[in-house]
Amino acid sequence: MKLLALETANEQCSVSLIDEHQTLYFQRDDRAKAQTQTILPMIEQGFKQTKSAISDLSAIAFSRGPGSFSGVRINAAVTQALAWSNDLPVIPVSTLQALAQAAYRELKLERVTAVLDARMSEVYIASYQLDDQKIMQAVDEEQLLSYSDAQSYQKFTLIGSGAALVDAHAVEHLKITASAEDIATIARIQALDEKWVSAEYALPVYLRDNAWKKIPEQGKS
Structure with a gap:
């Protein structure tokens, strides 16, 4: 079993490749809003470094939100495109x-x-x-x-x-952020039990209705 995990929902980008037992590849780019430029090259680098190909995958896991609207949308779109074109199932994971x-x-x-x-x-x-x-x-x-x-x-x-x-006093753990490593850890258990869904269900979860209409109000793109 090999699993590709993608995380772009938190305004950063990270990619991980794992098997049943270990992490084979992990890369993270913390530059804000650079996901569209970095995610595909990072995926390609992962396959190159591990001497594997997308055809070796059992599934693709991704952070499906909630989170940054653009980040969640990018993650779902890339996952769905890769899964559709390679006939792979997907594993949505809550951000x-x-x-x-x-x-x-x-x-x-x-x-x-x-x-x-x-x-x-x-x-x-x-x-x-x-x-x-x-x-x-x-x-x-x-x-x-x-x-x-x-x-x-x-x-x-x-x-x-x-x-x-x-809570204004809750400052100790503010810097904890999720990465593809965490998506992979959660998804590994599901993949081993083949608990995945078809590519058509690689859908974003926003929680906010009509999220796209409210982006100008959020002060972000």
């Missing part, structure tokens, strides 16, 4: 779950409330707890909430770019 997985990877936190800044005085939020397979699993539903409503929805230690918006 918030990947953020929670990053908190475990980096700090060994086993219960977290993942929060991302959604602009417009709102945050994306959900809580996660580590399971027996060392995967962070949701204990509630992903929500798009105002700062005050998010305070009531919080269950565990706050992490992510929206943490300080919910």
